[in-house]
Amino acid sequence: MASPTVTFLTITTPGDIQRYLRQNSLFSDLPEDALREVAEFCRVRRYRDRQLIHARGDVPDGMFSVIAGSVRATTSSDEGREALLAIMEAGAWFGESSLFDGLPRAYDAHAQGDCELLFVPRSGIENLLDRRPQIYRNIVRLLCQRIRLSLFLLETNALLPLEGRLANRLLILAQAEDHSISPELRLSQEDLSQMLGMTRQSINRVLKLWESEGIIERHYRGLRILDFPALRRKITDN
Template sequence: MTTSNSDPELRFQHTMWASMLAPEHMQKVRDEVTERFVPAGAFVCRKGDPVDHWMGVIDGFLKMSSISPEGKTVTFSCMLAGGWFGEGSLLKTEPRRYDVVALRDTRVAFMPRTTFNYLLDHSIPFNRFLLHQLNARLGLFISLVEYDRMLDPDTRVARCLAAMFHPYLNPASSMQLQISQEEIGYISSVSRQRANQALQLLEKKQLLRVDYGGITILNLDGLRSFPQETER
């Protein structure tokens, strides 16, 4: 993981909360947030690490996961450009409870704990944003329990793809998503081959289109309610 020196303004171009801050608060953020480059396959942070920063994706793709005592990898979430994470651990002042790995070359913004706490103390819009984000993340994690325990692989792929389109968790996502079938397998906890089968089915149902190097979402509500939506 190396330090990068790109234009500070570009660090926040996809970040929802940045536009909500007062000018003097945003200037403090610009001055104190740093950036690091994380190559594909490298750890951004590991389970058990001390939590000293709030982190955001400038560009790239991260996976948040943990390994169970039985050796099973459980994927909690993925983060694209504009997504920020780690607020729960900062608020509770506890060690990191998950691993975050770069699935492709990624630039990550690091906001120090002191800056994060300053915004909590001085910015009502920032507090409102965090409430909405924490609520969205809670809903996502509850749904992941259902995905893992109750849903078949096709439905799991559909719902995990749909979860990537959330204004608070992944605000920069467009309907054209540059993602490989291997990456879809990672976030859905299925093999690449099984992810390919699921994508073929979802394409047949006209919920998405498989493109070269990615997918285009055609019916986001249909993905969220699959398979019920296709049975009507």
Template sequence: MTEFKHLRDRLLTGHWFSQLPAALREELLAMAQLRRLEPGQRLFRRGDSPCGLYAVLDGAMRIGSVSESGKEALLVLVEPPHWFGEIALFDGQPRTHDAFADGQTTLLNLPQAPLLALLKRKPEHWRNFALLMSQKLRLTFIALEEISLLPAPQRLARRLLMIAEGYGGLAERRRVLQLAQEQLAMMLSVSRQTTNQILKELEAQGALRLNYGEIEILDPDLLRRAARGKS
């Protein structure tokens, strides 16, 4: 019972789950299964069959792809209490990307079959899951636009703000981001050296502080100015 309450409390810190009807939340938790992954363990690979919807409870998941040569393209680092895997829920097609655990990670899994059975019984709930996917689609369009139009310093500042706000899914903004510079560089498609240079400049301005494996936001207003391209 204590673990169940802990799980529910963690998920309720996220905007999507907290906005679901109470009865639907309970039905989802009743079918949920816990899954624990070791650092670097693969959850699924591109082309795998759908296995349901996931929420990150502890740790983080790297979503991206790995080339035959071993080079990784990191799209996003999914942290608590965010959900992922909804595309395959809708179309039933194979997974579009690879998912790896970034450190010790605990997931909540809503298996595909019982979740689809619930939605067949109560099709009015499809809209709730469509809202989850539409939020991801909106963020994808924003990221594509930024890659095309904005210089790297603005893109980096904007991405840090988005991560701090849980991509719009957290009730409160975080100040400390568990994010390595290399991971940030891969997400922005810029070099590790360029990322480090921009972060050092923001640190000198007092917008943030760099620590090992994490970035602490000291002045969100300064970071927002940098995101707008203003010094």
């Protein structure tokens, strides 16, 4: 399901980029001169709804941060079955692992609705890291968060039934990159079925039950979490 269209340019100058980086955990502790340097070699890219950002197997040329809109990370089987790995919202970084292992992109990334991204080219960040190795600490922290999340998802997928897995995924989606919580989730039941590997009918049955219990509220753009403690209990009760 598409996010609201980005109809204006939220970042237009190096000064805007520098202020954006200052608010982002990956670069927020850099001195001003380093931030100015990063802002000079970064570029703002804008994509239309469903436009390909990078494909699985592409040679990595940089990493991205979502300024506005959202991005779908997907992979497909040889038979054409698609799995939705993640939806990256504003503030999220993606593509950083390929900068260090040099391997091709591991998934397809498409714009979900019109979106605006900050592109950090590989050449620029590598030169900066050579001179300011303290940035490695922030990137390693980000990669560790990714690993912990992956292990957590593997554990819950293996041990929990559908209700617990769905509750767990909604709670993860509600938490932004900066650890803030948003009850509003812009994704469809088809998105959830692709994430969890379950049928849309099964997802609909559980969501309908939770709506009757006052835990969530469904609408045409997605859903809203009304009762976080009750949703967490769906995990522990299972």
